[in-house]
Amino acid sequence: xxxxxxxxxxxxxxxxxxxxxxxxxxxxxxxxxxxxxxxxxxxxxxxxxxxxxxxxxxxxxxxxxxxxxxxxxxxxxxxxxxxxxxxxxxxxxxxxxxxxxxxxxxxxxxx
Amino acid sequence: xxxxxxxxxxxxxxxxxxxxxxxxxxxxxxxxxxxxxxxxxxxxxxxxxxxxxxxxxxxxxxxxxxxxxxxxxxxxxxxxxxxxxxxxxxxxxxxxxxxxxxxxxxxxxxxxxx
Numbered sequence: 001x002x003x004x005x006x007x008x009x010x011x012x013x014x015x016x017x018x019x020x021x022x023x024x025x026x027x028x029x030x031x032x033x034x035x036x037x038x039x040x041x042x043x044x045x046x047x048x049x050x051x052x053x054x055x056x057x058x059x060x061x062x063x064x065x066x067x068x069x070x071x072x073x074x075x076x077x078x079x080x081x082x083x084x085x086x087x088x089x090x091x092x093x094x095x096x097x098x099x100x101x102x103x104x105x106x107x108x109x110x111x
Numbered sequence: 112x113x114x115x116x117x118x119x120x121x122x123x124x125x126x127x128x129x130x131x132x133x134x135x136x137x138x139x140x141x142x143x144x145x146x147x148x149x150x151x152x153x154x155x156x157x158x159x160x161x162x163x164x165x166x167x168x169x170x171x172x173x174x175x176x177x178x179x180x181x182x183x184x185x186x187x188x189x190x191x192x193x194x195x196x197x198x199x200x201x202x203x204x205x206x207x208x209x210x211x212x213x214x215x216x217x218x219x220x221x222x223x224x225x
Contacts, residue, residue, distance in 0.1 A: 101154035
């Protein structure tokens with residue numbers, strides 16, 4: 001069963017704006033990861049946040065994790081046209097080695 | 112190559128036929144995963160191999176699905192007597208033992224069952 005559940009969103013933003021996506025999950029996790037997918041094919045890992053971390057940055061990406069609310073957010077700052085993609089959160093549950101993916105957010109950045 | 116490769120990239124088959132999908136993980140990666148992605152079900156875990164341990168097959172949807180990993184490297188996912196609902200993109204991923212959890216995905220095989 002899938003744990004991660006993004007808010008069902010299709011974001012359309014102007015280049016330079018920020019994009020925020022949310023994800024919720026149901027059980028205990030070791031870590032939560034965000035992936036990007038272009039054109040419905042391979043996924044690219046973006047960032048991983050461990051269960052004992054609350055916030056993490058990587059370049060223009062900022063991810064937060066609230067384990068008490070079982071939720072995470074991904075912020076992309078100063079968006080670019082190349083950021084147009086689907087974004088998935090995935091949870092690595094405690095004692096498990098598989099990822100449970102959410103349904104994904106489609107982000108369109110308009111040049 | 113440097114990344115995970117999968118073949119074929121596209122496969123069209125007739126209902127009832129068997130298909131084999133191949134995954135070449137990144138060299139040295141001990142863990143290998145199969146997922147499938149479909150419009151109705153999203154991304155679903157299928158099976159996980161870790162070294163010489165018995166695989167975790169808990170995600171396989173039916174006994175028509177099987178997978179093997181030979182020599183701790185290449186993996187083959189086999190679907191017998193394909194059904195139209197098997198149509199999906201099948202994604203393979205690998206992970207090194209030292210990874211904190213990040214998985215490296217291949218480009219996928221798009222399977223269409225007519």
